[in-house]
Amino acid sequence: MxxxxxxxxxxxxxxxxxxxxxxxxxxxxxxxxxxxxxxxxxxxxxxxxxxxxxxxxxxxxxxxxxxxxxxxxxxxxxxxxxxxxxxxxxxxxxxxxxxxxxxxxxxxxxxxxxxxxxxxxxxxxxxxxxxxxxxxxxxxxxxxxxxxxxxxxxxxxxxxxxxxxxxxxxxxxxxxxxxxxxxxxxxxxxxxxxxxxxxxxxxxxxxxxxxxxxxxxxxxxxxxxxxxxxxxxxxxxxxxxxxxxxxxxxxxxxxxxxxxxxxxxxxxxxDVGSWNAIAELTDADEAGNRVQGDAVLVGTRDTYVHGEKRLVAGVGLKDLVIVDSADALLVAAKDSLQDVKILFEELKSQGHEAHQFHRTVHRPWGSYTVLEEGERFKIKRIEVKPGASLSLQMHHHRSEHWVVVTGRAKVVNGDRELILETNQSTYIEKEHKHRLENPTNDPLVMIEVQSGDYLGEDDIVRFDDIYGRS
Structure with a gap:
């Protein structure tokens, strides 16, 4: 068989x-x-x-x-x-x-x-x-x-x-x-x-x-x-x-x-169809609270807290679900959790990136995390897997400054090809073809500072890509 x-x-x-x-x-x-x-x-x-x-x-x-x-x-x-x-x-x-x-x-x-x-x-x-x-x-x-x-x-x-x-x-x-x-x-x-x-x-x-x-x-x-x-x-x-x-x-x-x-x-x-179902996977304390992550609750009953990066503190709460991620916080009454789907659709209709991406986004070559962004700038932490390579690409609206934090990077920057060690950097002008590669057996971590009048993820033109995205 x-x-x-x-x-x-x-x-x-x-x-x-x-x-x-x-x-x-x-x-x-x-x-x-x-x-x-x-x-x-x-x-x-x-x-x-x-x-x-x-x-x-x-x-x-x-x-x-x-x-x-x-x-x-x-x-x-x-x-x-x-x-x-x-x-x-x-x-x-x-x-x-x-x-x-x-x-x-x-x-x-x-x-x-x-x-x-x-x-x-x-x-x-x-x-x-x-x-x-x-x-x-x-x-x-x-x-x-x-x-x-x-x-x-x-x-x-x-x-x-x-x-x-x-x-x-x-x-x-x-x-x-x-x-x-x-x-x-x-x-x-x-x-x-x-x-x-x-x-x-x-x-x-x-x-x-x-x-x-x-x-x-x-x-x-x-x-x-x-x-x-x-x-x-x-x-x-x-x-x-x-x-x-x-x-x-x-x-x-x-x-x-x-x-x-x-x-x-x-x-x-x-079928894990709501946050109530997720909450039931964690044991309740004597007040009926369920906590995943770092939380301190005072005078609080029958509340679920899901924290990821930081302390969540609650005072005088009852029958709530609190989900704290790196870039978004959800606070909902337990009996209204079916409306989280409506909230998601509202984010989508507004074109808010939070409906689609986390602050950390996984790619075939590794991942990037948005550390901070404001008018005309965005700062990312980029991690490239051993032996992996980003596409040969170009941006119309932004320039980028790359600084290697750990590891070794092989970089194509316009007509130049160079090797960057820890604490070394390169500046990539907009509309310059460029590629980032990790030629080693260890992870490569770098900081990318973007500057320009448009910093959306769709401002990318791929010329060559080992993952078939060009």
């Missing part, structure tokens, strides 16, 4: 802002144990029996960040990334993964689809449910995992079941309906995990949403193979991928197909 776990990763980061951003979405959030949701998902996938490789479907912009996350947990199985230029929902992701696995491993290969941004506390229960799902999928069934509900939740979809047979899928219900579902004992939460043979899924896609299958197949045929991301990567061409209808796999297929099996499980599952 060939088993290929499929990790679907991405999202906009709206409900867990400000820690989650468009360029650093929910799967990259670190839990109290130091691992990210994406890393936990990868480790669960790698621990399944008879795994022959792992496929991740994610956004092109997250390719190298995803590879870095996997590298930290020392992955064993071979990895493939299917890189989307834009989100087209889960039907396209499932179709692309299925077509790829069928082409590379055959129609009898079994796929196990897993969202990258969920928590599962009982790994033994998950393993038992996965084994049963694989067995049913081997018989030609399309299988979903049903989560035993613990309360009448209105934010989840439900699965009505008769034993291991799905009766129907239900969209997010009203409070009254959710309470009714809980009383019957016939309903499970829909956790978004699927298991099936490749040929089973292809036949179902052909029957129920052939337009999605055909457009995805055409897009896969024009995909570009990339290297240098910890394994094979296929990048979809933007125009071809945009022709795929954007539908969820639930709406496009699951709600229409018959004969679907469900494996019920009580695995300690959470």
């Amino acid at each position: 060939t088993l290929i776990p499929i990790i679907i990763s991405g999202g906009s980061g709206s409900r867990l802002w400000p820690v989650s951003r468009k360029a650093h979405p929910k799967p990259f959030i670190r839990l109290p144990d130091g691992k990210s949701l994406l890393q936990h998902t990868f480790l669960r996938a790698a621990a399944l029996q008879d795994v022959s490789g792992i496929v991740t479907v994610t956004n092109q912009d997250l390719q190298f960040g995803t590879a870095d996350e996997y590298r930290e947990v020392n992955p064993g199985p071979s990895m493939t990334m299917l890189l989307e230029p834009a989100g087209r929902d889960t039907a396209a992701a499932v179709a692309a993964a299925t077509l790829h696995v069928a082409a590379t491993h055959g129609g009898d290969a079994i796929l196990f689809v897993m969202p990258a941004d969920h928590i599962i506390r009982d790994l033994d229960a998950f393993g038992r449910a996965a084994s049963r799902a694989v067995a049913l999928a081997g018989q030609g069934r399309l299988v979903t995992l049903g989560i035993k509900p613990t309360h009448a939740e209105t934010a989840y979809g439900y699965i009505e079941a008769d034993g291991e047979d799905v009766v129907r899928f239900v969209e997010k219900p009203s409070r009254e309906k959710a309470e009714e579902y809980l009383r019957t004992g016939r309903f499970h939460w829909n956790g978004g995990m699927l298991c099936f043979r490749a040929d089973t899924m292809l036949a179902l896609l052909e029957k129920h949403c052939a337009d999605i299958l055909d457009a995805t197949r055409a897009s896969l045929e024009t995909a570009t193979k990339l290297d240098g991301a910890g394994g094979e990567a296929l990048a979809f061409e933007a125009q071809a991928f945009a022709r795929i209808p954007a539908l969820s796999i639930d709406y496009a297929l699951l709600e229409k197909a018959g004969g679907i099996a469900v494996v019920p499980s009580d695995m300690g599952w959470s």
Whole structure:
């Protein structure tokens, strides 16, 4: 048997802002144990029996960040990334993964689809449910995992079941309906995990949403193979991928197909859909407060504090969530956390960079952190990985001054090529071609001072780039 776990990763980061951003979405959030949701998902996938490789479907912009996350947990199985230029929902992701696995491993290969941004506390229960799902999928069934509900939740979809047979899928219900579902004992939460043979899924896609299958197949045929991301990567061409209808796999297929099996499980599952869910991962003190980071609370009850860089102090607070990141502070009432998504959309509509980027931004070559910015200037700390190189580039509106803090830099500055040691610097005029490279086996850290009438990240022209961004 060939088993290929499929990790679907991405999202906009709206409900867990400000820690989650468009360029650093929910799967990259670190839990109290130091691992990210994406890393936990990868480790669960790698621990399944008879795994022959792992496929991740994610956004092109997250390719190298995803590879870095996997590298930290020392992955064993071979990895493939299917890189989307834009989100087209889960039907396209499932179709692309299925077509790829069928082409590379055959129609009898079994796929196990897993969202990258969920928590599962009982790994033994998950393993038992996965084994049963694989067995049913081997018989030609399309299988979903049903989560035993613990309360009448209105934010989840439900699965009505008769034993291991799905009766129907239900969209997010009203409070009254959710309470009714809980009383019957016939309903499970829909956790978004699927298991099936490749040929089973292809036949179902052909029957129920052939337009999605055909457009995805055409897009896969024009995909570009990339290297240098910890394994094979296929990048979809933007125009071809945009022709795929954007539908969820639930709406496009699951709600229409018959004969679907469900494996019920009580695995300690959470989709980490709000800051309340994150708060529950930290033990409460005697006043009901939960703290992650450095905080001092006086006269405060039932409040969650997430601090990253500095002390958070609270006096006389109750039923609040406080999330303090390097460049943004969220203070919200616990019963209004569903409106964080509205706040995120407001930031987006205003064109505020805080909806998309953190102060520290990860790039294929390393990262940069904005230390300070004002009218006509911006100061960055830049760290370049050993052996990595920025693109050969040029800016129309700004000049830059580079100072090496630690390490050694190889620099192209106009017609010159030079080596800069610690405490040495160079000045780059606007509209001069330039490149920064770390030729050593140690990290390179430098300070960049930008000056000009426009300092946006889109003022960049790439002429040559080893990561294919030119």
